[in-house]
Amino acid sequence: MAKLATQLIQGANGTEDDRTGTVVPALYLSTAFRHPGLGESTGFDYSRLTTPTRALLETQLATIEKGSAAFAVSSGMAAIDLVFSAFTKTGDHFIASDDLYGGSFRYFDERQAKYQINYDTWDGVDVDGLLLKLQPTTRLIWLETPSNPTMKVIDIEAVATAVHAVRPDILVAVDNTFLTPVYQQPLTLGADVVVHSATKYLGGHNDILAGAVVVNNADLAESLSQQLTTTGQNLDPFDAWLLIRSLKTLNIRMHAHTANARYVAQQLKQTAGVDQVLYAGIGGMISFYLNTQYAVDTFLKNLQICSFAESLGSVETLITVPDVQTHHDMPEAQRRALGITPNLIRVSVGLEDQADIAEDIIQAITHSKE
Numbered sequence: 001m002a003k004l005a006t007q008l009i010q011g012a013n014g015t016e017d018d019r020t021g022t023v024v025p026a027l028y029l030s031t032a033f034r035h036p037g038l039g040e041s042t043g044f045d046y047s048r049l050t051t052p053t054r055a056l057l058e059t060q061l062a063t064i065e066k067g068s069a070a071f072a073v074s075s076g077m078a079a080i081d082l083v084f085s086a087f088t089k090t091g092d093h094f095i096a097s098d099d100l101y102g103g104s105f106r107y108f109d110e111r112q113a114k115y116q117i118n119y120d121t122w123d124g125v126d127v128d129g130l131l132l133k134l135q136p137t138t139r140l141i142w143l144e145t146p147s148n149p150t151m152k153v154i155d156i157e158a159v160a161t162a163v164h165a166v167r168p169d170i171l172v173a174v175d176n177t178f179l180t181p182v183y184q185q186p187l188t189l190g191a192d193v194v195v196h197s198a199t200k201y202l203g204g205h206n207d208i209l210a211g212a213v214v215v216n217n218a219d220l221a222e223s224l225s226q227q228l229t230t231t232g233q234n235l236d237p238f239d240a241w242l243l244i245r246s247l248k249t250l251n252i253r254m255h256a257h258t259a260n261a262r263y264v265a266q267q268l269k270q271t272a273g274v275d276q277v278l279y280a281g282i283g284g285m286i287s288f289y290l291n292t293q294y295a296v297d298t299f300l301k302n303l304q305i306c307s308f309a310e311s312l313g314s315v316e317t318l319i320t321v322p323d324v325q326t327h328h329d330m331p332e333a334q335r336r337a338l339g340i341t342p343n344l345i346r347v348s349v350g351l352e353d354q355a356d357i358a359e360d361i362i363q364a365i366t367h368s369k370e
């Protein structure tokens, strides 16, 4: 098989349009497809089931995550909802790593309140402690690594091996939004389900809202397919096409994000006003604690190149304050226990010149001293 960089660029350039010789795949917007005869199908019937453009994207997503099937959906939250709707029911239990996307916690709390699907959290470190939390009704382990926003790294393989040794029926699901298959392929580490907010690195340009679920097991794929046909949170053809286009640069973008993030992390460590820098050493996400003698609001207002905006993973550098934005729905005590304080700043380091990014952040810090 082609190496990842080649697969990303060439993999979805279908050959079905040999008539025109098109180099990039065609975009099909049709919602209906003619049948050759009664009981016959071209493979395409109605666009909630599948479309030629989405099918190309899904084959590409499955290939790059080393899965057998992928499902492209309308957002990262739709991907999370697809997994829970397909694999959990009232009375089930699941365990989630404790430091993850705030919207996922909002979703978990809703599931618990409305459907009695209860959950416990786990610190992401102590695997024996995780095993002690398993209940007969546990159906799913939900991991996000590096964690968001404090960048703790979880050993996916250790978790999957330990959990499956005692309970092969439990699904290990990994939200792989932060590292992407360029740096981490959870299915090869023993995970059962991979989820993405493709709005972030996979899309990479702050212009597509999308999500993905990838599995490498035919039964799991069948459950997801049936659920998706029933509820219809599919990705539309145009965004699917745009995502195919974006994936072509994923490999080069991720390596450039890492190079820029390493540089910015290094510069911030030497900056007066920065108490601590959190960085997993790979990928484009950094967090840092602004010293309390500096004003967070002034810092944000002084940014000139970087944007104060709450997303991540794109070519533009975006800066957020998780305590009041992405993680605000989490109870305050839990935020504080995790180290999510009012002066924790999260940076999604983009692909502008690394010196420009660092200089912009540092000048904004310097000018925010009270």
Ligand SMILES: *Cc1c(COP(=O)(O)O)cnc(C)c1O
Binding pocket: 075, 076, 077, 078, 101, 103, 104, 144, 148, 175, 177, 178, 196, 197, 198, 199, 200, 209, 210, 211, 312
């Ligand atoms: C943004 C995000 C989500 C939610 O995805 P949307 O595309 O915004 O619905 C889920 N997980 C992680 C890690 C995210 O960063």
